[in-house]
Amino acid sequence: MSQPAEIVVEQLTKAYGKFLAVDNISFAVPKGMVVGFLGPNGAGKTTTIRMLTCFMPPTSGTARVGGFDVFHDSLKVRKNLGYLPENAPLYLEMRVAEYLHFRGRLRGMDRGSIKKRIDEVTELCWLSDRKRWPISKLSKGYRQRLGIADALLHNPPVLVLDEPTVGLDPSQIRETRKLIANLAGLHTVLLSTHILSEVELVCRKVIIIGRGKILAQGSPEELKQQCAQRGSGARLVLELRGPADQIRTALAALPGIEQARIISDNAVCAVELSGKLDGAMREQIAAMVQQRGWALREMRSAGASLEEFFVQITDPGAAAAA
């Protein structure tokens, strides 16, 4: 990556008492990119983010945002940062524009630019028609948008969004994702989420965290490759008509196939293969099947999804076995 990194995390650790919520993690977020920070609940995402946003100091290690150290230059970091905390807590009795005005004052913006930016961010976050509403009357989706509008208000180079789509309904989720995807290029975004499809949709880079440790990072494509190499993902499913046990033994005998498993066996027999499953192998399988006279109904690849990769690497059982 030739772009300079906007967020640099080095050997960052946070201990709550004896418990290491974040355990010696390092990663970088390139400028102008939307990067997904993915991990199951309790992985340590919020804890990491709270250190990045200067809400609490690291136990050890360093983090720099926009070139400033989160501990030593905390005020400068916070000036350059827009942050949407988990659950976007707000002053419910205030009105939307009034709240944004207050937030602008806290950031030292002058009245003129606050007014201008309120118009812009409410437009951007589809809040224009709610400006005069009391926040208590807004639905969860609108409150979340207000949180994002607040994070964007001072037009910060860096945005940190902690689970921005939690608690939203499907159409709101879609809109929020679209909004975030549109921010790429203009802002550097660190998007925390426990939903894999979210990062596949909006992020060019993914950092996967589990039990306080970084488990994998790279672009979605790189991660797919990585999981194919681990031999964990790629699978081939065949549906054909013939005697199940014969089919299984014949396929398992092919060099390169690690495992053949019968998924179902009624009228048509479905077999799942794993192992080396490149194009040549598929042709070989098709030829063999035809030669044996089994009618081939379908051959499809399955399982090479990030979903499975994610579940596998974040699953405590799998980690213990590894």
Next chain:
Amino acid sequence: MSTTLALARREITGLFYSPIGYIVLAIYLLFVGLLFSLLVLQPGAIADPGPMFQWNHLILIFVVPFMTMSLFSEEYRSGRIETLRTSPITDFQLLMGKFLGAMGFYCVVIASSLIFILILSLFGRPDYMTVLTSYLGLVLMGLLMVSIGLFFSACTQHQILAAMSSCVTLVALGILFQAISYFLGSALGVSWAWLRTLRHVLRYLAIEPHMVNFSRGILDSQNIVFFLTGAGLFLFLTYVVLESRKWR
């Protein structure tokens, strides 16, 4: 400075948006009205609002904790503390914003008692100089009371707990210390030196003796210093609590 004022303004408007603000105001007015009609507004008496001010703290002891309880507690409980502390403001600005906001509301509350001065002026001619020093006394006392409330609010996310703790502290300063020192002085005839010292210390820490002068039109630097150092101490303690919370 403007960030501090923005915080203060939000705090004042927040109290006026909530029923708590109005309840506090109503209760205060009710009891000042009682003081006024029982001690001040007497047929044939001279127009001296003194007693209304001298005993004002007895009401404020129970009113101020409800003004200050939510200052930090509610930010902790709701999670808004995270939005605040990740904004580019210093802890000192945050502290001062909250403090000034609560003081602003406190001033509105005590200013509401001007109604009674107005009523009094219809019947006679109160000494306006004394009225002025009395209000100055109330504001100075407010600095101490509000900083105590602010401190306990910064200690817990449960606002009722914060209110109760500040109430207990204010009752000690406003009633208990004075009662004990009175008891030590009169009921016990003994004159051990340490007992006398204790009596003096308790009496110095009590609020009422420091309010008497103000309500009589006298400005004594000792009284002013008492309230200012007390407020300074609790503001400092609040700052320490805020700082230490980060490291938990």
